Structure formats: structure tokens, C-alpha cells
Amino acid sequence: MSEPPGFHMSPDEFRRRGYEVVDWLARYYEEVERYPVLSPVAPGDVRAQLPDSPPEHPEPFDDVMADLERVILPGVTHWQSPNFFAYFPANSSGPSVLGDLLSSGLGVQGMLWATSPACTELETLVLDWVVDLLGLPAGFRSDGGDGGDGAGGGVIQDSASSATLCAVLAARHRAAPDGDLGGLVAYTSTQAHSSVEKDVRIAGLPASALRTVEVDDTFAMRPEALAAAVEADRAAGRRPFFVCATVGTTSSTAIDPVPAIADVCERHGLWLHVDAAMAGSAAVVPELRFVNDGLDRVDSYCFDPHKWLFTNFDCDCFYVADRSALIGALSVLPEYLRNAASEAGAVVDYRDWHVPLGRRFRALKLWLVIRHYGAEGLRHHVRRHVELTRELVGWIEADDRFEVAAPVPLNLVCFRHVGGDDANQRILDACNASGALHLTHTRLDDRLTLRLCVGQTHTERRHVEAAWARIAARA
């Protein structure tokens, strides 16, 4: 019999091509500083270089790798460049990428414990490890911190957006078990991530059901304004049910006062969720554990190792103090998923902890990262980013042409040229067009503000120095 078209790749060829891809990535890491950080392509440039229709016949792997180099790479913005200071980082590391490769390669589904027990058990274990690693409340551990059968627990989600959606859904379930959403009201600050609004809308609440509470001059939620808003809503017969506090806002890493917000939530029986998407990783450093203040009084919490803990996207850690509302909101059990282990209640079935049913073995990469670095390694690198950021703050403060525009509790500096929006826009555009670094902006006090976040895995002092030199030279 003749060979069929489009052979499967044999293990031998997988080995050979796998080496090539590993080599390509290793070379990419060696050379990443040579590429313009922000891709300079114009809309349509990438697509225009590729065929408009799929190939009828198999194509050689070499051709794909050539197109990767020729077409794809110029269209990539290099999030893994040490000169990437834009948005929040999506940092990564060798052990994480290899852990993810193992996940892809094993190709198991972890929707139920029974569909691949190690996928669930390693995830539960690693999420418990993270509680210890960051000094999070013991109640977030699956065993309550005492080896028992705790009410809380953690799960890996794809993103903080999705985790916050699950928090909204769990809160909604607790507040309105009968499904009547009339009058429900959620609260977050004016500086909260856009996903809070998106999540509240997804959950079926009208735009008017989300109150954006005003902030103080550090851009942190004012708890007395929250309390006033909640009281006004209650007085009007509405039903406050959910507060999302942010630890480290996207705009400026403002830190909402979680303990004071928890006072309000406890007084009124509101679900309190904390979104610490980037900032949460800071807690690996003991002297930065102010980011954990009040977490022992919240209902749910999330942060993203895929932002600042050297674990490639996607890896959000989502914790609940009591899993029952979450599972109550999301559990649906069809016959074809029934199995003895689940029926016995002896296992966790993570499909009930998030929106999708299918799930990959994401714990592997986080497990590899924690074991590769150890707690001391993670501490060292995160601490180093914060030190570099403080140095940068000193340089900005020493330059009369610039001002720091917001408190810098961690690794993001918001600053601006004193010459106004146009001057800042010119600096931003010139820096990004140079290819030497990538910055983004925000608006604070209605003024265009530059943001520089130090969090890429390989960012060292020399990169921050060069970035500042270039910014200052454009001033």
C-alpha cells in the first residue's frame, strides 16, 4: 500500500523537528534585543505575504520555519524582550515554556479528576504551594491549611478577566439563588480593570448595575465613598452584592485599601473579590506583603503568574475562601460525565470552577517554575525588579523636566514630561518608533501619562538605564 498523503509526524521526526524549534527559540532569546520591540508593520502587512487559501498538499516543515522567520517574526511585538516596559509584563522563563511543552505533548484533559487524575491533583497541590509561597491566607488552601478538608481552594484560570467573571457569578449565585437579578449592584473603583465592567455585563446585569467608586489622590478606592454608595443603594431598595477591589491597578498600580473595604462588605454581606493580577506576585517578597493586607477577609482572590512570576500565559491563580457558591454557580452534570470518583465526593472536578469544560494541564508549567527557581529565586528576581524601579524613580525625580505622576509601590512608574500632553505623546511615539524599547500610556488626572513597567524576566539594570537615557534624550 502506498503511503497516505500528509503522514503523521513520527516520533523520530518529532524529535528532529522538536530540536529545531528549541534551537530556533534559544537563538530567538539570544538575539531578541536586536529586534524592534514594538513591531513596525502596518495593518495587513503580515497577511499580504501569506497565501490566501490553505495548501492542498503537505508542505515541508522547513518552509514553515522559513515563513516564521520571514513573515511572522517582523510582525511580532517582543513581549519577551528585556526592553519591553509596556502594559503589564507577560513574563516567562525556560522552565515554564518546557512545562507548557509537556502539557501540550501529553495532551490530557483535566475537566474531571477521572479524566486525568494527575492533572487535577498537581494543580491542587501547586495552588496550595502558592498560598505558602506568597503568604496568602491558609483558608485558600484546599485543606484549610491544617491538612483537613477545607472549604476553600484554588484553580488555574486563563486570565484575571475570567477569574473575576467567576467571582461575579459565585457572588450572584449567593445573592440571588433564585435567579432574580433585579436590583443587584456591583462596585469597583474608577481605576479598576475594564474586565470588571465586561464581566458584570456578561453576568447579565445592566451597565447601570456597576458603580465605579471614586478614588483618592493615590488612585485607590475611597472606602467611605464605597460605603456611601452601598448605603444609598440599599436605601433605594437595590441589592448590593459584589465588590471588586484592585491591588495594583492597570493604570498606575494603585492599591485599594482592602481591610477598610472588607469592613464595608462585612457590614452589608457583600462578596469581596480582589484582583491583584500583576501585583499579587510581589508577595513572594516578604517586605512587599502589604499587597496581601486584608486577604484573610475576602471571598475570592486572583493574580497572574503569567504576568510577573515567570510563567507563560495562560496562568491565573484564582482562590475562593468557600468553594460552595462557585460550584453552585457553575455545576451542571450530564450523564456522559458521571463517574464513580466524582459521585463519591472524593475528588475535585475543576470543570465546575470555571467557564470552559475542557482544560489543559497548566499546573505543570507553574510546578516547573517553582521548582526551578525555588522560593528564594523567585524572591530574588521580583525584588530586583522593584529595586530597579526605585532607581528609575530616583532618576526621574532628579530631572526637572519630568515628574512622577502616581505613587510607585511596586514595579510600575507613571510619569510625565512637564511640557504637557503633546510633549509626552512625542516622547512616547519617538521611543516606540525607535525600536529600542516599548512603553505605553495612561491618563491620570486627565493628563497623558507615560507608564514604564519593569517586569520582563531578563530586564537588568542596563536595560532600565538605556530606556531612561532614551526617554530623557527625547525630552
Add this chain to the structure above:
Amino acid sequence: MSEPPGFHMSPDEFRRRGYEVVDWLARYYEEVERYPVLSPVAPGDVRAQLPDSPPEHPEPFDDVMADLERVILPGVTHWQSPNFFAYFPANSSGPSVLGDLLSSGLGVQGMLWATSPACTELETLVLDWVVDLLGLPAGFRSDGGDGGDGAGGGVIQDSASSATLCAVLAARHRAAPDGDLGGLVAYTSTQAHSSVEKDVRIAGLPASALRTVEVDDTFAMRPEALAAAVEADRAAGRRPFFVCATVGTTSSTAIDPVPAIADVCERHGLWLHVDAAMAGSAAVVPELRFVNDGLDRVDSYCFDPHKWLFTNFDCDCFYVADRSALIGALSVLPEYLRNAASEAGAVVDYRDWHVPLGRRFRALKLWLVIRHYGAEGLRHHVRRHVELTRELVGWIEADDRFEVAAPVPLNLVCFRHVGGDDANQRILDACNASGALHLTHTRLDDRLTLRLCVGQTHTERRHVEAAWARIAARA
């Protein structure tokens, strides 16, 4: 200065360790048939072999790989074994795993075109390719099939569950732009995937807002029952808005009559979504394009290359005929994401096409798969799975002790021993305990029914033969 604890992995070490992981996976693929397909571990077995706390100091990579072999592998159910016939497949392939490795390694974010243009443009292109590859309606192409600026388009989501959620949200937005959900009613069949119920609940509708329409003796939705339900709801003043039809139900691959359902939807202005999670891939084979019947009249459609198109999880392709309702439902634009390309309307920003904000470069793996196999290769392998399934049906029909329990349009056989539920449970348990194959069950006509799905990448005739021999021997 002494070296810091927990070094980053250098490119050289990444190369060396990357080779090791590739070797480990290649060996895994060579040896996968030696492992029990369904993991035999008991709850807690995996965790009990690992430390309860994270390591303070870095650990050697060799130790992690040793634990992978010693602790993790025995706890894995081998979805990539050719003897895996359970649930639906989550098939994969070498080019896909390597494409996913490139995605992990490049570590870019594709939330906006501007955050990495190639990530968005390749995704749009590959999703357009898939329209051609499967013979889907041209209106699903981003250019409307005529190179213009089409209203439709595709996006990669993590799962059909999430895609269907987005369909519900887009439909809800179209039907209730003011956010008043009162009286909205959704419809699906009694055989639809559990995610439809989950998605409707997530969207804020009460359980009573989902009607499960009865099915005919092929387990396909009865369109006249749908019409009657819609009419009764309208007569009662309720607001029908959404229908989810299934092409290839999870239980038995029943195929809802999409054209007749589209008649009802058009008559009443309902959003019609088609969930073809596994079955959609069949359309790569021209003679199986009955799975596409009526798709030119639907509002949205999804199928999973991560089930039956050799692309590892997660990769769901979600198409809309008109993107405006989807984007209207999901778009929120904060200052820190504003950029010139988006403002100019010249680009697609996929963050508005799904729940999460962040997104990885998932198009790479699908691109590598399509180029590696070519259309003819994909056709060959999918066709082969269906042929093997038909052979199996013949063997079952030739054995008096067994009966086929539902039509077999594609690659799933539902069958049972004539001896009743206990006999079937014994066969199921014995087969799964043998380690030689993995089957799951469903209930049809309230009788325990065995399911055998042929879709793993490396399943050949000998594997199906051996599976049947073992089943028959247990009868």
C-alpha cells in the same frame, strides 16, 4: 558579585533541557501503548508522593523530570493513546505541539492587533483558510469570501463552551440591547451539551429560560417541537431569542436538522448558533459535508480542531455571520488600551471577540497543522477514522449479543450488550480496568449505552480490532 539564587535558564540550558523534554515526549509517543489508558491511581495517590510545601531552594531539572516519570505519568489518563476511545477525542499531532511550543516560547499577547500584529493577522488568515478547508459559508470569512470587508469572521476560543457563551451573549445583546432580560427564552435539544445550560446561566438567565426541546428517534431535535415551543412562549408574552442546534451531540453524535431549525429561527428572528464541537472537522471530507447543511443560514458556529483535527487543546474555531452583535456585547475600551491602529478601525482587536482580555498565539499551531498535512492529509486521516468506525459497526451488528443503539453518522458508535444495564456496566468496567482501552458510557432511551469514539490521531485498524475483541470477550 556572587550568582543570585535561582538563575534564569540561559539559552544554552534551554536548548539542552528543551532537547531532553522533546526526547522524553518522543519516547512517550513511542511507548504510549504500554501504559494503562485509564490511569489506575486512587484519589490522593499523586499528591501523596509530592512535598506539601514549595521548595525554598532551586531544584535540579533532573529531579523534576524524574518526578514526572515516577509520580505524574502513572496519574495520567492517556488521551494520546491510540487505544483511547472515550468521551470525544482530544487529538493532537507533532506539528501542533511544536506550533504550540513556538507560541509558548514567543510569549506574545494578542489582545489587540497592536500588541503583536502577526498574532491577529495569522489568526484571521488561518480562520479564513478553515472556511475553505471545510467548505463553510463564505460569509464566515473575514473578507466575506470576495476579498472585501466582510461582516463576519472567525476567532480562536479555548473551547466550544466558551464559544457558545459568546453566541448567547451576542444574541442577548441583539435581542435586549437595553439590558432588560425579562422573558428571554433560549432553546436547545434534550441532547445538547451541558455547556449550553451553563452558558445560559452564566448570561444571567434563570434555569427556566432554557427550553430543552424533545428529540426524534435519532436523538436529533424535532424542529416542529421547537416551533411549537417558540410559539407557545411568544403567545405567553415571553421573548424567544436564541437557539443552539448541535451537529454531533456528545452523547451519540446526533445531528440536529439545521435547515428546518433555521426556518423557525428566521420566522421568529432568533439567533441560531450551531455547536459542532467534534463533528465539524468531518467537513474536511467532501462526502461528509452534510454536517454543514444549513450553516449559510446561521448566526454563529463553532467546532474544535482540538477534538478531531490533530490540533492540541485549546483551539475552538468560532465564526459569526455578522460580528457587530458580538463586539457590541463584549467591547469595553479603557484608556490604557487605546492605540492608533484600533482608533482608525483598520484592524481586528480580538479581545472584543471573547471573554478574556489576554490571549496567546494559538493560530500558530493550527497553521502548522494545516501546512504539515495539507487539505489532502487531513481529509485522508478523518476519512480513515470514519471508515474504521463503519467497520466496527459491521462487527457489532454481526454479533447477536450486541446492538447498535443510535445512528452512526461519523466516528462514534453507541452500542450495548442485549443483557441489560448490569451486563454493560460489567463490560465497561472490565475494559477500563484492563488498561488496554478506555471507553465511556451514556444513557439512551434510559438504558446504559457504551460509547466508542474513533478519533485519536494514531488509532489504526489494529487498535479498533483489538478493542472490539476485548469488548466481545467480556460479553
